[in-house]
Amino acid sequence: MSRFPFSAIVGQDEMKLALLIAAVDPAVGGVMVFGDRGTGKSTAARALAALLPPIPIADGCRYGCTPDQAGTCPDPCTSTRARKSPVPFVDLPLGATEDRVLGALDLEKALRSGEKAFEPGLLAKAHRGFLYIDEINLLEDHLVDLLLDVAASGENVVEREGLSIRHRARFVLIGSGNPEEGELRPQLLDRFGLSVEVRTPKDIPSRVEIMRRCAAQEADATAFAAEWAEEEGKILKQIARGQKKVASLTVPDDVLTDAAELCAAVGADGLRGELTLMRAAKALAALRGAKAVRREHLVDVAPLALRHRLRRDVLDETGSTVRIERAIAELFG
Amino acid sequence: MTHPANPLADALLAAKLLLAAPTRLRGMVLRGSGPARDVVLDYLRQHATTRRLPPHIDEARLLGGVDIAASLTAGKPVMQSGLLAEMAGGVLIAPMAERMGDALAGRLAQAMDGAADFALVLLDDGVEADERPPAALMDRVAFHCDLSGVTSLDIAPADTTLFAGAGAAEDCLLPLANVATALGIDSVRALLFAQSAAAAHAAVAGREDVVQDDVAAAARLVLAPRATRLPPPPAQDEGEEAPPPPPESGEDAGDTDRDALSEIPEDVILEAALAAIPPDVLEMIAGNAKQRRASGGGSGKRTKSKLRGKLLGARPGMPRDGARLALIDTLRAAVPFQELRRRERRNGTGFTALQVRKEDLRIHRFEERAASVTVFCVDASGSAAAARLAEAKGAVELILAQAYVKRSEVALIAFRKEGAELLLPPTRSLTRARRALAGLPGGGGTPLASGLALARELGATIASRGNTPFLVFLTDGSANIAADGTPGRKQAGEDAEAAAKAIASSRLDAVVIDISPRPRPDARKLAETMRARYLPLPVADAQSLSKVIMAAQPESAAA
Known part of the structure; x- marks a missing residue:
């Protein structure tokens, strides 16, 4: 099935921004998406993965080694030839077992030839790409723990059934869920870099436009893709420029102070908030082609980076976003 | 609010539309067991290949994979194709969908998001308002038909002609978007389903263009059952405050839509939708309660589990459905028979170091703490x-x-x-x-x-x-x-x-x-x-x- 062009998605600006930031600097951490079903969360994530240019992979490698890493994975892959492959997008189903996620002993080989072989799981498949988990709040707790741990360390370590395997697993984790149906523990939420709230556009023209574009894409996907090719090219360039620039950007001291003040003002627990805020602001500055990180970048990413880290007050109904905006208005006028 | 005039007729219409555009409408929910549901199922069986989805189906059978038992007997890997791959345009019927576990629902949802070539019919035997098929699947099928209140089967037999091709659906966009907003439906999927349903309705009637009748049917069949609120009382004009319109949609949203609007009065459509809202939805709206289904996992989380928890030991069984193979116990079970099996096989082709058969397989048992x-x-x-x-x-x-x-x-x-x-x-x-x-x-x-x-x-x-x-x-x-x-x-x-x-x-x-x-x-x-x-x-x-x-x-x- 052909993917929907990223730039043709109506609305969802915050989600798109978060995805672009994660594409520029995956070290920002995963993106948690809050929103109802059918609001196009996975469409946006898939679209971005499809938009990114294909990555070179050592030929035949099951672990997605880059050509110069060939031979360093558990297989080990031997080919020196590179093959272009689309950026992986792995959709983790709700009922996935630990074996499928981590990888497990290759049963067939073990039983037939007594060979102790490892069958890589979804984590290996997601290496260098995206791992999307719909309804992460309904996923078994131990799986969520495990995923976040691997996402943070960039490495999957398997020690079970007599296997001792480690392989690279660097991916952008995208979780989605509807808080009405059960919440994620605060400890887990905190480990997501960014969070966004997705709502269907409420205004009629946008909704009509969504239907129109979907119909156009369904009727003739190739023509629709061609129509959006230019826009897609612009976004690609923007990402490439951002990726190049982000390493060389520095964060001036006054922006660092701003970040610390903001985190203190909203009561975001822990240091992770500040670190992510900095990283995301840097990625945004790079994305926009700015020469230095400025306060405006910080302010723009603050809701994304902090929203899910505020301490929950059982008796306070005020939304986190409102609290952050209020703090920004008070601090920076 | 009045119950829809004839839910059974509507369900049959929905079934017909579904068969006309299975890949776009994706499926339907049939709630309430009884003879009325059988009428709809009979209709589906007459006009399409149907397969039943057993609730206990394992992953390998659903999606395809290595057939372990056959592989062991044959001494070489035997692949089995998955049920979903075999569907090829058919109708997949899932009985007792309200008890469906998350694992199965997740896989089906994933298949439906891809290029799945089947229509899913969820049979919902739920009685309580919160006994519903998994929400992830409810959202992914176009029609929600409630037949639980149907007492009379007395309807004209549905005519069976199907016309291929879809009508031009541009005109119905605005009225459908308006009705969806009025009923508080957020899901974009619902909108797209409504659009496809209107087109299918036109195609089934042999029309090129979508007319009011088609849009009304789409609103009734797709949007009404998804209502989360009742629309504000009438006298709402088209000039509704539309908060920040998106930059792109400005140019062409103007003229064509205004024409469409004059053709298709949305009051009529909204009315059609309202008449079809099932009473329990109204109850839910009144109670401000969201749909919530019986928490998944078949008959609930057992204390003895095959999946996780504290190890209790092994028992014979196939390593499927997430049950984990107990390798050591399997080997222990296979070892005593090695000599015998080798002798049996020697004149055959396969001679492997270790001969393991299906009956040797052991899986882990775990003890799980109930929530x-x-x-x-x-x-x-x-x-x-x-x-x-x-x-x-x-x-x-x-x-x-x-x-x-x-x-x-x-x-x-x-x-x-x-x-x-x-x-x-x-x-x-x-x-x-x-x-x-x-x-x-x-x-x-x-x-x-x-x-x-x-x-x-x-x-x-x-x-x-x-x-x-x-x-x-x-x-x-x-x-x-x-x-x-x-x-x-x-x-x-x-x-x-x-x-x-x-x-x-x-x-x-x-x-x-x-x-x-x-x-x-x-x-x-x-x-x-x-x-x-x-x-x-x-x-x-x-x-x-x-x-x-x-x-x-x-x-x-x-x-």
Whole structure:
């Protein structure tokens, strides 16, 4: 099935921004998406993965080694030839077992030839790409723990059934869920870099436009893709420029102070908030082609980076976003 | 609101549209078992290949993979194709969809998001409003048909002609978007389904263009069952305030749509949709409750599990459905027969170092701790309200916060006036719990017996799903409304005692918290009858009440 062009998605600006930031600097951490079903969360994530240019992979490698890493994975892959492959997008189903996620002993080989072989799981498949988990709040707790741990360390370590395997697993984790149906523990939420709230556009023209574009894409996907090719090219360039620039950007001291003040003002627990805020602001500055990180970048990413880290007050109904905006208005006028 | 004129006719129409555009409409839900549903199923069977999806299907069979048993016998890998791959444009019928586990639902949803070539029919035997097929699947099928109220099968046989091709659907976009907004439908999928349904309806009627009739049918079949609110009373013009229009959609949204609007009056369509909203949706809207299905996992989380938990040892079985192979035990089972098997095989082709057969396979067994569900049963009668309802609310909120951290579930029952009411089915959502609690009014008589009975029912349901219920009653123990809703202190007392005895005989863990201004024998007696702990709370703040409950709760102490 052909993917929907990223730039043709109506609305969802915050989600798109978060995805672009994660594409520029995956070290920002995963993106948690809050929103109802059918609001196009996975469409946006898939679209971005499809938009990114294909990555070179050592030929035949099951672990997605880059050509110069060939031979360093558990297989080990031997080919020196590179093959272009689309950026992986792995959709983790709700009922996935630990074996499928981590990888497990290759049963067939073990039983037939007594060979102790490892069958890589979804984590290996997601290496260098995206791992999307719909309804992460309904996923078994131990799986969520495990995923976040691997996402943070960039490495999957398997020690079970007599296997001792480690392989690279660097991916952008995208979780989605509807808080009405059960919440994620605060400890887990905190480990997501960014969070966004997705709502269907409420205004009629946008909704009509969504239907129109979907119909156009369904009727003739190739023509629709061609129509959006230019826009897609612009976004690609923007990402490439951002990726190049982000390493060389520095964060001036006054922006660092701003970040610390903001985190203190909203009561975001822990240091992770500040670190992510900095990283995301840097990625945004790079994305926009700015020469230095400025306060405006910080302010723009603050809701994304902090929203899910505020301490929950059982008796306070005020939304986190409102609290952050209020703090920004008070601090920076 | 009137029930739709003929849900059965609508369901048949939906089935027909589905068959006309299976890849775009994706499927339908048929709620309510009975002869009416069989009529629809017969129709589907006559006009398409149907396959039944057994609820216990394993992953390999669903999606394809290595057939372990056949591979072992053959001595070489034998692949099996998956059921979904075999469908090839057919109709997949999932019986008892309201009991479908998350694992299966997740895989089906994933397949439907891809290039799946099948239509899914979910048979929903649910009775209670919260017994629904998995929401992820409900959202991914176009039609939700409720046949539970159908008594007459007397309809004209549906004509069977199907026309290929879809009409031009541009004109229906604006009215459909308006109706969806009026009914509070957020999902974009619903909109797209409605659009496709209108096009299919036109195609089935042999029309090139979509006309009002098609749009009305789409609104009735796709949008109405998804309504989350009733539209504001009429007299709403098209010039509705449209908050920031997106930059791109400006240019062409203008003229064409205005023409379409003049062609298709949306009042008519909205009316058609309203007439088709099933009554239980209205109830849900009135109760401000969102759809929630019976928590998945088939018959509930068992204490003995094949999937996770503490290791209990191995037993013979196939490593599928997530059950993990116990390798050492499998080898142990295979070793004694090696000599024999080698001799058997020697004249054959395969000679492997170790011969393992299907019957040797062992899988792990685990012991799993059941999740605990705390059921609060709050006396919201006038006497309690005057005394300590606010305090009780405060305590419940604190426990909610605790439960949120521990990920245990909570439910809330209130009893006042003539009866008891389930304000919140078991949930982990703090947001919903807080909202239900805030909306809890006080006043009226004390129908203690009704409250006890409802709590016992809910407790039994929770237990049957494999979770551990814990009942917390906050009451002063003095009943004055009998089980049938009539006032009278004597009858009310007897009924309450009977209900309390029933709780004792169901062996449900419970605690009674006396919220009367000064401890009285009523609540203590109630606690004794139901073999619950009794906690008088003469003067307390919410904090200490919360501590008391947390301490009394057996499950949470261990968790």
